[in-house]
Amino acid sequence: MPRRPESGGIRRLRPEVTFQDPRHAEWALWQLGTDAEALDPHWLRDSLRERVAAIATCYSDPGSCRPPRDRDGAESGERRPSPA
Numbered sequence: 001m002p003r004r005p006e007s008g009g010i011r012r013l014r015p016e017v018t019f020q021d022p023r024h025a026e027w028a029l030w031q032l033g034t035d036a037e038a039l040d041p042h043w044l045r046d047s048l049r050e051r052v053a054a055i056a057t058c059y060s061d062p063g064s065c066r067p068p069r070d071r072d073g074a075e076s077g078e079r080r081p082s083p084a
Helices: 022-035 042-060
Strands: 003-005 011-013
Touching (some): 022 042
Antiparallel strands (some): 003 011
16 A cells, blocks of 8 residues: 655555445444545445534434434344345
8 A cells, every 4th residue: 555645744544445335334434433534435424424423413412312324224233124
């Protein structure tokens, strides 16, 4: 992975990675927190931003907390019927 200086002389890695599916991509980047940034695709950036906004709202107004939903609209941890 090539390194190149960014503004201020900070050196950053810019790897390109492949994930098994969108849910895996979100999970992996969420684990890295502020140590990583999704540059593309835009749907991934949007999804991470929406999750962060929901968490911030929850902590600023505890009555507004609701279970997170995955990309298919199901609540996290909710069991779905297996495809027939």
